Amino acid sequence: MSGNVTEELDICIIGAGFSGLYATYRLKNDYNVVCLEAGSGVGGTWFWNRYPGARVDIQSVEYSYGFDEELQQEWQWPEYFSDQPELERYANHVADRFDLRGHIRLSTVVTHMRFDETANRWHVHTDKGDHFLCRYVIAATGSLSAANSPDWPDRDLFRGDIYHTTQWPREGLDLSGKRVGLIGTGSTGIQAAPILAQQAEHLTVFQRTPTFSMPSGNRPLDRAYEREWKQDYANRRKQMLDTYGASLIAYTDVSALDCTPEEQDRILEEAWTSQKASQLLVAFVDVMTDPAANAVVAEFVRRKIRTIVKDPETAELLCPKTYPIGGKRLCIDNGYYEMYNRDNVTLVDVRSSPIVAYTPTGLRTQDASYDLDVIVTATGFDAITGAMTRIDIEGVDQQKLTDKWAHGPTTYLGAMVAGFPNLFMIHGPMTPAAQAQMITTGEWLVDWTAGIIDALERDGYARIDTTEQAEKVWADEVDTVSQYTLHRQAASWYNGKNIEGKDTGFMIYVAGFPRFAQFCTEAVANGFEGFVRS
Ligand code: N01
Numbered sequence: 001m002s003g004n005v006t007e008e009l010d011i012c013i014i015g016a017g018f019s020g021l022y023a024t025y026r027l028k029n030d031y032n033v034v035c036l037e038a039g040s041g042v043g044g045t046w047f048w049n050r051y052p053g054a055r056v057d058i059q060s061v062e063y064s065y066g067f068d069e070e071l072q073q074e075w076q077w078p079e080y081f082s083d084q085p086e087l088e089r090y091a092n093h094v095a096d097r098f099d100l101r102g103h104i105r106l107s108t109v110v111t112h113m114r115f116d117e118t119a120n121r122w123h124v125h126t127d128k129g130d131h132f133l134c135r136y137v138i139a140a141t142g143s144l145s146a147a148n149s150p151d152w153p154d155r156d157l158f159r160g161d162i163y164h165t166t167q168w169p170r171e172g173l174d175l176s177g178k179r180v181g182l183i184g185t186g187s188t189g190i191q192a193a194p195i196l197a198q199q200a201e202h203l204t205v206f207q208r209t210p211t212f213s214m215p216s217g218n219r220p221l222d223r224a225y226e227r228e229w230k231q232d233y234a235n236r237r238k239q240m241l242d243t244y245g246a247s248l249i250a251y252t253d254v255s256a257l258d259c260t261p262e263e264q265d266r267i268l269e270e271a272w273t274s275q276k277a278s279q280l281l282v283a284f285v286d287v288m289t290d291p292a293a294n295a296v297v298a299e300f301v302r303r304k305i306r307t308i309v310k311d312p313e314t315a316e317l318l319c320p321k322t323y324p325i326g327g328k329r330l331c332i333d334n335g336y337y338e339m340y341n342r343d344n345v346t347l348v349d350v351r352s353s354p355i356v357a358y359t360p361t362g363l364r365t366q367d368a369s370y371d372l373d374v375i376v377t378a379t380g381f382d383a384i385t386g387a388m389t390r391i392d393i394e395g396v397d398q399q400k401l402t403d404k405w406a407h408g409p410t411t412y413l414g415a416m417v418a419g420f421p422n423l424f425m426i427h428g429p430m431t432p433a434a435q436a437q438m439i440t441t442g443e444w445l446v447d448w449t450a451g452i453i454d455a456l457e458r459d460g461y462a463r464i465d466t467t468e469q470a471e472k473v474w475a476d477e478v479d480t481v482s483q484y485t486l487h488r489q490a491a492s493w494y495n496g497k498n499i500e501g502k503d504t505g506f507m508i509y510v511a512g513f514p515r516f517a518q519f520c521t522e523a524v525a526n527g528f529e530g531f532v533r534s
Contacts, residue, residue, distance in 0.1 A: 005133045006129075006130050006131045007130065007131075007132050008132075008133045009032050009034050009133065010134065011134060011453070012033075012034055012036065012136070012137045012138070013036070013137075014110050014140060014391075015035070015038075015044060015145075016035050016042040016100075016104050017042075017043065017047075018043075018044060018046075018091065018438070019426040019439075020035055020037070020140035021035075021100060025098045026067075027450055028100070034132065036108045036124075037105065038107070039107070040106050041092070045144065045145065046087035046091055048145070048166040050084050050168045050170065051165040052192055052199070053194065053334065055084065056081055056087060058081070060080065061221075063082070065094065065443065066233070071094070072233050079218055080218055080221050105126075108127070111127050111392065112125045112391065112392035113137065113391060115395050115420065115421060115422070120463045121133050122134045122422065124137060135462075136453055137424070138446075139387075139388060139425045140427075141391075142427070143383055143427050147382075148381050149164050149379060152355055152358055153357045154358045154359065158359065158362070158375065160372060162377065163374070163375070164379070165188045165192060175196065175374060176199060176201070177201050178373040179201055179204070179372050179374075180373070181362065181372040181374070181375045182196060182204070182378060183350075183363075183377050183378060183379055184206070184208075184378035185207045185210065187329060187331045188378040188380070189205070191334070191336075193336060194333070194335045194338075197339050201344065202346070203345045204347075204372065207349060208350050209328075209351065209491070210317065212301050213301075213331035213337070214330065216275070217273070217276075218334060237440060240440055241440065241441070241444060241514070241517065243512075244436070245435060245513065246440050246441050246513045249279055250279065252282065255286050256287065259284075264296050264300075267284070268280065268300040271283040278330055280297055280330065281330055283297065287326060289486065294325055308338055309337050310340075310341050311340065311341075318337065318347065323491070324489050324490065327488075328490045328492040329494075348365070350365055353367040354366055382502070383496075383498070383507075384429045384433065384507045385405060385409050388405075388425070389401060395423075401420065409430065410471040411428055411429050412466035413474055413516075413519060414430040414431030414509065415448075415449065416466040418467050418470070422463060422465075426449065429504075429507045430475070430509055431509055431516065432508065432509045432510070435509070435510060435513075455528075462534070463534045464533050465531070466531055467530065470531070473530065474519075477509075477511075478506065479505075479506065487506070487510050
């Protein structure tokens with residue numbers, strides 16, 4: 001933690017993804033702000049995830065910024081669900097349009113941070129040798145930014161190339177004539193697979209857990225629809241924040257259990273073809289709360305899989321049967337199940353016979369070896385906590401964040417951790433995170449955080465912290481609401497069970513964004529309840 005201070009700042013923002021960019025915009029005129037970004041470009045998730053097929057699963061008129069009326073009126077999305085290049089272009093446009101670049105330091109990884117209790121300053125160090133002294137740190141580090149690459153032995157022996165989906169080469173890959181192995185069938189693997197199958201000589205998909213997916217229905221954005229949407233944009237943004245997932249999909253009061261089988265089928269068929277991701281999960285009011293209602297929807301998807309996939313054995317292997325639909329995040333796809341009807345695609349079950357090692361020519365499972373030229377690991381993320389715990393963070397009394405979170409994150413409102421003053425997280429652990437549309441809720445969270453900093457400045461405080469008691473109250477709320485849903489019944493990145501040995505408990509707030517925002521707003525309105533200012 002040594003070295004001379006290279007720069008003094010009011011606020012250090014970590015991450016130039018969509019929340020970090022907006023935080024930079026929101027704070028740059030009132031404070032001396034620097035935004036540190038590990039990537040060589042802005043966009044966060046949409047900078048790193050450039051694998052074939054990367055595309056958002058929320059309509060772009062929603063999944064975009066609302067802070068500037070001219071921007072939201074002028075920007076035209078070519079497609080209903082934007083692909084990665086378009087989202088990266090948008091992030092760059094925003095950085096240029098709002099003069100953010102002067103504040104952003106690219107290719108700069110924050111390595112360690114230490115809080116100086118006497119001066120109430122954070123010392124922030126980077127891999128470039130910077131040593132910033134800051135009054136506040138805002139970690140806009142993302143929920144899904146720390147890649148998870150299982151460490152099977154003998155990786156060095158493999159003579160081909162290995163790519164995690166977050167490390168896809170910018171110039172793309174020529175896969176013609178190649179035998180490609182894809183490990184992982186979450187949202188990422190499911191998006192990439194159909195395109196890899198088109199490009200490669202052969203695609204072998206290694207599946208540990210089958211995933212529920214529905215067709216995305218992506219299409220060119222209808223200009224009349226866009227015009228109509230934009231006529232009432234500001235109001236629509238407000239309405240979005242009043243919905244569970246900050247998205248204007250069609251919610252219902254109808255219980256699956258009050259419908260006849262024919263009615264259930266009609267409603268689910270509409271949801272399946274709705275061209276709105278997640279619509280299946282809200283087709284009935286009780287999909288995520290009542291196991292019997294959930295089973296109706298899950299069985300509907302399994303019937304779809306069995307109808308689409310011609311080989312019965314492959315179809316059966318693709319049918320998820322061990323957890324509720326929605327327990328893991330519902331995927332959207334562009335021809336994923338149909339892909340298994342191609343002659344050049346093989347599905348391998350690595351649940352019954354796990355991958356044990358790389359070999360010089362591919363991969364070995366417990367029972368067989370597979371010859372491959374390229375291995376793609378779509379094995380997800382050390383989610384929610386990983387981006388923070390990969391930074392060496394030391395708070396008061398030299399306590400390390402990794403020690404404090406050894407058995408799971410503790411936070412107050414997902415924003416602060418007791419003993420780590422003046423450090424705010426955006427979309428931190430125990431927030432709705434990806435349960436709610438992350439650009440709009442990210443703007444909301446940045447505004448709420450900036451409001452706290454503004455109030456501290458106005459009222460002459462130098463330090464804000466939270467307490468273990470407040471963390472406990474919030475943990476109880478997060479835990480209590482999760483008991484009413486079926487989310488806990490799946491091993492996923494929501495509870496850290498996607499990674500062997502990760503011990504976190506349930507890390508997402510699943511009672512919806514409006515209730516979450518109400519807690520945040522009321523805490524501040526009630527004299528900074530749960531916070532300690534000094
Ligand atoms: O990651 P995942 P992801 N051996 O954790 C498998 C968002 N997103 O990158 O299910 C074998 O979901 C793992 O198996 P299992 C979205 O929020 C959005 O796909 O743990 N397999 C699983 O199949 C999403 O939820 C969009 O048994 C192993 C896969 O790898 C989140 O990002 C697009 C393994 C990982 O799936 C994460 O999605 C993409 C092992 N040792 C992502 N370890 C859209 O907007 C892991 N796996 C559309």
